[in-house]
Amino acid sequence: MESLGNLRRTDYAGDLREKDIDREVVLMGWVAKERNLGSLNFVDLRDRSGICQIVFNDKPDEELFEKSKKLRSEFVIGVKGKVRKRSSVNENIPTGYIEVLADELKILNISDVPPIYVKDDDNVSENMRLKNRSLDLRKPSMINNLMVRSKFYKVTRDFFAENGFIEVETPMLTKPTPEGARDYLVPSRVNPGKFYALPQSPQLLKQLLMVSGLDRYIQITKCFRDEDLRANRQPEFTQIDLEMSFVDVEDVLDINEKFLKVAFKEMLDIDIELPIKRMKYKEAMERYGIDKPDLRFGMEIQNITDIVKDCGFGVFEQSAKEFNSVRGINVKGGAKAYSRKGISKLEDFVKDFGAKGLVNIKIEEGKSITGIDKFLKEGILDKIKKAFNAEEGDLILIVSGKDKVVFDSLGNLRNKVARDMNLIDDSKFELVWITEFPLFEYSEEENRYVAVHHPFTAPMDEDLDKVESDPANARAKAYDIVINGDEMGGGSIRINDREIQKKMFKALGFTEEDAENKFGFLLEAFKYGAPPHGGLAYGLDRLVMLFTNSSNIRDVIAFPKTQSASCLLTGAPTELSEEQLREVHIKPIKE
Numbered sequence: 001m002e003s004l005g006n007l008r009r010t011d012y013a014g015d016l017r018e019k020d021i022d023r024e025v026v027l028m029g030w031v032a033k034e035r036n037l038g039s040l041n042f043v044d045l046r047d048r049s050g051i052c053q054i055v056f057n058d059k060p061d062e063e064l065f066e067k068s069k070k071l072r073s074e075f076v077i078g079v080k081g082k083v084r085k086r087s088s089v090n091e092n093i094p095t096g097y098i099e100v101l102a103d104e105l106k107i108l109n110i111s112d113v114p115p116i117y118v119k120d121d122d123n124v125s126e127n128m129r130l131k132n133r134s135l136d137l138r139k140p141s142m143i144n145n146l147m148v149r150s151k152f153y154k155v156t157r158d159f160f161a162e163n164g165f166i167e168v169e170t171p172m173l174t175k176p177t178p179e180g181a182r183d184y185l186v187p188s189r190v191n192p193g194k195f196y197a198l199p200q201s202p203q204l205l206k207q208l209l210m211v212s213g214l215d216r217y218i219q220i221t222k223c224f225r226d227e228d229l230r231a232n233r234q235p236e237f238t239q240i241d242l243e244m245s246f247v248d249v250e251d252v253l254d255i256n257e258k259f260l261k262v263a264f265k266e267m268l269d270i271d272i273e274l275p276i277k278r279m280k281y282k283e284a285m286e287r288y289g290i291d292k293p294d295l296r297f298g299m300e301i302q303n304i305t306d307i308v309k310d311c312g313f314g315v316f317e318q319s320a321k322e323f324n325s326v327r328g329i330n331v332k333g334g335a336k337a338y339s340r341k342g343i344s345k346l347e348d349f350v351k352d353f354g355a356k357g358l359v360n361i362k363i364e365e366g367k368s369i370t371g372i373d374k375f376l377k378e379g380i381l382d383k384i385k386k387a388f389n390a391e392e393g394d395l396i397l398i399v400s401g402k403d404k405v406v407f408d409s410l411g412n413l414r415n416k417v418a419r420d421m422n423l424i425d426d427s428k429f430e431l432v433w434i435t436e437f438p439l440f441e442y443s444e445e446e447n448r449y450v451a452v453h454h455p456f457t458a459p460m461d462e463d464l465d466k467v468e469s470d471p472a473n474a475r476a477k478a479y480d481i482v483i484n485g486d487e488m489g490g491g492s493i494r495i496n497d498r499e500i501q502k503k504m505f506k507a508l509g510f511t512e513e514d515a516e517n518k519f520g521f522l523l524e525a526f527k528y529g530a531p532p533h534g535g536l537a538y539g540l541d542r543l544v545m546l547f548t549n550s551s552n553i554r555d556v557i558a559f560p561k562t563q564s565a566s567c568l569l570t571g572a573p574t575e576l577s578e579e580q581l582r583e584v585h586i587k588p589i590k591e
């Protein structure tokens with residue numbers, strides 16, 4: 001291995017073009033590929049910008065040529081040479097019209113045979129990729145994802161700075177929260193038996209910043225939630241967190257629409273139309289069965305409860321009479337797309353969301369074909385067909401039962417069918433604000449009302465009296481930004497009145513003592529003049545997924561965790577020694 005000596009990089013490999021012909025350059029990076037053709041040795045040098053072909057010729061410098069023959073995949077090298085026109089053009093890469101004829105080579109480090117290929121189509125398991133993350137991150141797609149992420153950081157900071165937001169760091173060691181997901185807990189060595197929590201969100205602290213008169217706050221921050229993981233979730237994630245004073249809902253939405261317009265233009269060169277469409281939560285559920293609807297395709301839910309309340313089919317009649325509902329979707333062209341086996345799989349799918357079954361009606365050869373026709377009164381099938389505007393070749397899928405089950409089943413079924421039938425145009429971006437969420441939802445498990453968002457969300461002005469008298473129908477000044485069926489961010493106007501906040505805690509089942517113990521510092525601050533305030537938080541990782549067209553959140557995070565919240569690269573989490581545990585006053589409970 002050699003030192004750099006006087007050799008210093010002049011250019012990145014992927015930046016060279018025909019305009020650089022006859023220039024002397026110094027490149028540094030890794031050997032992506034080497035090919036020996038007798039008197040010529042070709043090496044693809046890779047750095048974060050891309051690949052450039054290096055040529056070693058045995059004629060002018062046989063010693064240099066022999067040295068180049070020692071190069072192997074992932075050796076670290078420095079090369080000096082002159083850019084020249086490439087004899088065999090490679091139109092698949094930006095540098096495919098030029099190459100560098102080398103006159104100096106330094107082997108800066110060698111490499112063992114790598115356990116994975118450093119190329120995008122290596123087809124290796126995700127576990128292998130995560131275990132060998134330093135190699136995985138050398139891949140062009142991964143480097144691009146991180147560079148896109150870095151650019152988005154700058155776009156975000158620039159926009160909010162230009163609009164009067166002040167960046168403030170809030171602490172990572174905070175007080176455990178009683179609502180929401182589980183906290184990651186950190187034992188205190190100097191306070192035996194006491195614990196910090198890693199923040200799920202800087203929610204209360206950013207509200208205190210508004211009480212402090214900061215007026216506009218922004219932070220790109222890490223947050224932590226000890227919850228079950230899936231493709232777009234991680235135990236630690238990055239949030240664009242913001243808060244504003246002296247605002248109501250439209251003020252927060254307005255500044256964030258401007259931010260999204262800038263972000264889409266800078267990141268994707270796409271002009272989104274403002275204002276972004278608004279949709280109330282109730283409408284979203286009625287039409288799409290889900291509070292994060294994908295608007296890139298139709299297939300809206302239809303309510304046929306009134307049509308089937310006396311239809312003769314007991315399942316439908318029972319649902320209609322028990323103040324539940326019977327609803328469905330019309331899958332255009334679905335009659336041929338789904339065989340009996342395919343529909344059986346759809347039945348299993350909706351059962352995962354609590355549905356007891358899935359009724360299907362196929363429109364074929366002018367007839368409505370279904371397994372329940374013998375139970376239905378005359379004319380009912382025609383009414384159902386008309387309600388769904390069903391035509392030849394269509395497939396009607398119906399779920400009945402409690403509204404929550406029906407909405408969950410059909411909302412997710414709609415998305416699945418759209419993916420199955422390739423109905424989604426991935427080149428489109430459909431944005432929508434979902435507003436007026438319920439303030440509370442009833443938890444059967446806890447036998448009480450819980451906050452849909454968090455306990456600090458303000459009720460709609462006209463629903464203020466419902467906080468105590470009719471919590472089931474109280475609406476919140478809350479809003480989510482949904483893009484292509486994914487929630488990218490959410491927020492609300494906060495409660496800034498001490499007495500209203502106390503009512504909220506009471507509705508959630510907190511005693512005055514509980515509220516004071518857990519949130520006394522917030523209530524105390526509210527004594528001294530809290531301005532009207534509200535804000536929003538974006539999932540930065542999810543937005544980067546959108547901008548890079550990634551389907552897995554782990555592809556836009558440098559060192560992510562697996563679905564079991566472990567790090568295959570470092571081996572975290574790991575057991576601690578008895579001495580370490582004793583220092584923080586912890587004794588493990590062995591199951």
